[in-house]
Amino acid sequence: MYKSALTLAALSSAISLSAQEPASVSLAEIADKALEQDTIAWDFVEGITTEVGPRQAGTEAEARARDWAMVWLNANGFDNVANEPFEMDTWVPGDVHRASVTAPYMQNLVVQPLGNSAATPEGGIEAQVVYFPTLDDLIAAPEGSLTGKIAFVSHEMRPSMDGSHYGYFGGARFAGPGIAAQKGAAAIVIKSVGTDLHRNPHTGTTRFPEGVSAIPAAALSVPDAQNLERMFERAGDAPLSLKLELNPRRLGMTMSGNVVGEIVGRNAALPPVLLACHIDSWWNAPGAFDDGAGCAIIAAAARNVRKAGQPLRTIRVLFAGAEEVGLFGSVAYSKAHIDEPIAVGLESDFGADRVWRFESNFRETNPDLHSLIAKSVARFGVADSSIRASGGADLNIVRDQKGAIIDLQQDGTRYFDLHHTPDDTLDKIDINQLRQNVAVWTTVVGILANEDRPILTGGVNPSAPAVMEQ
Amino acid sequence: MYKSALTLAALSSAISLSAQEPASVSLAEIADKALEQDTIAWDFVEGITTEVGPRQAGTEAEARARDWAMVWLNANGFDNVANEPFEMDTWVPGDVHRASVTAPYMQNLVVQPLGNSAATPEGGIEAQVVYFPTLDDLIAAPEGSLTGKIAFVSHEMRPSMDGSHYGYFGGARFAGPGIAAQKGAAAIVIKSVGTDLHRNPHTGTTRFPEGVSAIPAAALSVPDAQNLERMFERAGDAPLSLKLELNPRRLGMTMSGNVVGEIVGRNAALPPVLLACHIDSWWNAPGAFDDGAGCAIIAAAARNVRKAGQPLRTIRVLFAGAEEVGLFGSVAYSKAHIDEPIAVGLESDFGADRVWRFESNFRETNPDLHSLIAKSVARFGVADSSIRASGGADLNIVRDQKGAIIDLQQDGTRYFDLHHTPDDTLDKIDINQLRQNVAVWTTVVGILANEDRPILTGGVNPSAPAVMEQ
Incomplete structure (x- = not known):
């Protein structure tokens, strides 16, 4: 659909130039096929949502998700598949989550606890x-002034393509x-940090300051929070309990x-390309958008x-x-592997809607590579950007190493309708947009994995020790 | 928006012809104002959803809703406001509603009991x-063949403007x-009889045959039912528990x-125009669409x-x-008032989206009135129809009397996204479409309430005893 004969030819040529072992099928052809008919990413996200479902961090459900993912990676041709365990201080939500207005009106409200909430x-x-x-x-x-009282905090978050309301509101x-x-x-109860009007509160972590x-602490669904606002309006000076x-x-x-898991490269001395996502989800969310789709996209791209x-x-x-x-996983991974340089890091953790913008943090230091990648994905409807990539939550190691980062920004307009709610289910995934993600990622990862020069800075001698690269 | 100077003039003339006491403000002007800025219907539906909320039949919540409605009717100029009590055999849902697949996968599913379900x-x-x-x-x-097993029944219901999938699926x-x-x-668990993809099951009554x-008996949300279908697909021959x-x-x-409640007419000997809706909702649903909006629309029209x-x-x-x-209420009302003829019955119980079609059961017996009404509402985007009106659930008395019925059909495309779920909240109401309902109802009820001839048959002598009319 986004195909252009001209750029297609240019891309094929660019990739075969940098690859030392030309393949019988070009990356461009594989990306095209992914765009039209990828089934790998769908198989992953359908599988994990159907056979595992919600997978709260630190629980047996997350352990089942790890086992499931390792079986899937092994079955899909990955090498060195492993679980790297770490300890964590685990919070679980319990099963009693009730709220009701008792005066001056009487009505149940739908709530879910926030991560790290205390019990009543x-x-x-x-x-x-x-x-x-x-x-x-x-x-x-x-x-x-709040002693003995319950605070109710609202906000006016709205959908935004780049998700920027999330940080602000x-x-x-x-x-x-x-x-x-x-x-x-x-x-405290808050209006869900979400943009939908369904009775499924958005949970998520909150942090209490030291000491x-x-x-x-709980989230009301947006309709329940709006109802509470109307109750305050109608109640006038009467206290609301x-x-x-x-x-x-x-x-x-x-x-x-x-x-x-790895697709092992020809030159073990060169730092690897790291593709990240997260396997856990909140207890209430099957995690299709967040982040089953992300793991599906990166795994499908690597395989492609x-x-x-x-x-x-x-x-x-x-x-x-x-x-x-x-x-916790991102921190643990960085701590364990900080001395093993990463060539470049990319993360997929913003749903399954189409990639619309390409960002890197090497646009000025390696303009040729930046430009090559930008041109290679334009045919999929992805625009170049001068915004500096900073990477996602699971790229701590790359940030800690001050390494190269690429952000393939997804359309987040729908993301906060589903984020951290029970509604984050497989049916929300538009398979055509998921396939566009796989095509874009296949193209970008193919270029990066076949680039012999350092990603961040370009022309350094490729025979120099790998550790010097970053 | 739907205004046409020509039909407006024709309507004003038609109404003033049949009204014995010309008003200073014409019905057409009042309907126009309702279309642009009605606040009465919104006040009702905002009020009942905010100050009462869910109102399960036979419970104290439904009693609070009756009290609330009587206060509202009295405050809004209605006469003879009353509660006509009746006894009913009451079922309540309880508060434990859990389901989980235990093999070959493990995952919680979201369920709600159906009305008349037994307990486990x-x-x-x-x-x-x-x-x-x-x-x-x-x-x-x-x-x-099902002894000791749990049946799971699915279906392929889709949205339809006329709601006809509800009856079929x-x-x-x-x-x-x-x-x-x-x-x-x-x-038994069923796929919710609903058309949305949110994790809020649609409840509703089921009936067990005599003996x-x-x-x-419970409803799974549509995404949960789809998940269960996928589990069967993936499990192959392995039994699913x-x-x-x-x-x-x-x-x-x-x-x-x-x-x-009544707007008392000038001629007590003439049978009244009956406008119906229902005050109860399911325990889980604030009942904005079903049927707060219906009561709001009929009350606003009568007041207009x-x-x-x-x-x-x-x-x-x-x-x-x-x-x-x-x-139960419809049956009780008919039983109590069967000997008091109704001139014509209309019900609003299909949400708050726009009226798009006018139907009567007197198109052949009173074509002039049918045609006058059809022409009067065309300017609001309502089309005439040859479908015979049969009335809604709360018009038992009119059907029992074989009386005149009008159906002002609403656009039901969204209705079964919300029906009998927690998502049936005020925010789902599009105030412009609600206002169109009020404008249409004001116009139609204004014509009917000022018609001195029998509605069903037209030209009978208006001085004949009222009871003969039907």
Whole structure:
């Protein structure tokens, strides 16, 4: 659909120039085929959502997901498939998640706890609610003014293609509970950091500052939060009371792990290309968009590149564990492998909708490669950008090494309709957009894995020790 | 927006001809104003969803809804506002609604019980699932073949403007549980009779045949049902087991009631115009579309007609109780008032999207009136139809009297995305489409309430005894 005979020819030529072992099928042809009929990525994401489902970090469900992924990688031609275990401090949500307005109206609201929320006392708590339309309003509340009360923080997040509202309005979740706790609140409920109007709250991690005890912290679905806002409007000066019952708990240290697998390259001395995603999801979310699709895309791309012949560099996939709850897998991977240089890192963790923009952090230091990649994916409807790539959550090692990073930005317009909710199911994936992702990734990873010069800086002598590259 | 100067003038003239007491503001002007800026219907549906919320038939929540509605009707100029109580055999859903696949995969599924479902034994039941892609497949299963098993019935319902898929595919819910029970099933789960892809199952009544004991019967959300279908596909010959836990129960006889109110007409001897909706909703659904909007539309229309001067006939609104669970209010109303003729009945119970088609059951017997009404609403984008109106669930009395009926058909494309789910919230209402409903209803009810001849047959002498009219 995005095919152009001219750029296609240019790309084939570019790739065969840098590959030392020309393949019988060109990467361009393989990418075209992926665009039209890829089944590998779909098989992965259908499989993990159907046969595993939700996979909360540090639990047996995440362990089942690791086992499932290793079986899949081995069955799909990956080498050196392994689980790299690490310990983590594990929080689980419990199974009692109830809220009801008790005065001046009576109505149940739909809530889910935020990651790291404390439990309410047995039987729940009932208290007056104080409404803050924005996080800034909560910040402005006098110290101690919330003692014994429940804070309700709202916001006006809207869908955006680049997802930038998440960073801006997400503070209600990231920081709101800690701030409310510091001001003495007994608990906090927030409007879900989400953009849909369904009764499925968006969970996600919140962090309490050092020395501040966790309080019960929960997300209302957006319609429930809007209903609560209307209740405040209609109630006038009458106090509004909420009863909240949550039973999350901490399990202490349990095991998580990172799953890795490789397409081994011809030159083991060259640093590998690292493709990252995360294997865990929230307990309530089957994790199709977040991040089954990401793992599916990177695995399908790596496999596709191999079909064009053994690449020069090794391609390593990293299915990180425990991303959602604090990037534990990404941190553990960096700590374990910090001395092993990575040539370039890419992550897929923003759903399954089409890639629309290409960014790198070597546009100025290696303009030829940047430009070659940009031109190679233009035919898939991907535009070049001068925004500097910074990588996703699971690329800690590359950032720690100050290495090369590429961001293949996906259309995030729908992403926060589904993020961290039960609605993150397979049916949300548009197979044509998923295939476009695979085609783009196949093209980009194919170029990178067959590039003999350093990615970040270009023309350094390829015979120099690999460790010098970055 | 739909305004046409020509038809507007024709309508004004038609209405003022039949009205004995010309008003200072014409109905056409009032309808136009409703189209642009009605706030009455919105106030009703915002109020009942915010201040009451879900209102399961026969429970205290439905009683609060009746109280709320009577306050609203009195505050909005209705006369003879009353609750007409009746007894009903009440079922309530309980609060434990759990399902999980236990083999060959492990994953929780989202379920909600169907109305009249039995409870599972304490601790739930775990059994092999037998998959039936359609209700016909279940019907074809040999007697006794389901003994001790859980039936899973799916279907391929799709959105339709006229809602006709509900009748056709809804049998999985209406009849499936009774059929499964007759074949010895321990329980049944169905794909929700709904058209959305959110994890909010659609409940609704099921009926067990005389002499057949109720079994646990629940709806899976559509994504969960699709997931279960995929599990069967992937599991091959391996048996699939489900654990199901539900605790609904029967309360015995409790009180429900019908709320009525009137705009009193000038001629008490003429039968009234009856406008119906229902006040109850399922326990899980705030009932914005089903049927807060319907009550809002009929109440706003009746109030608007009064603004054009006291109508000739009385307009009665009937907010029926206990519709969802078996039309108990409609039946009770007919039984209590069968000897009091109704001039014509209309019901609003299909959401809040625009009216697109006008139907009556007097097109052949009173073609002039049918044609006048059709022409009066064409300017709002409503087309005439030769389909014979049969009325909705709360018009039992009119059907029992073999009286005149009008159906103002709404666009139902979105209706079964929301029907009987937690997602039936205020935000789903498009205020512009709600206003079009009010404009159309105001126009139609204004004509009917000022018509001195019998609605069904036209030219009978208006001085004849009212009871002869029908």
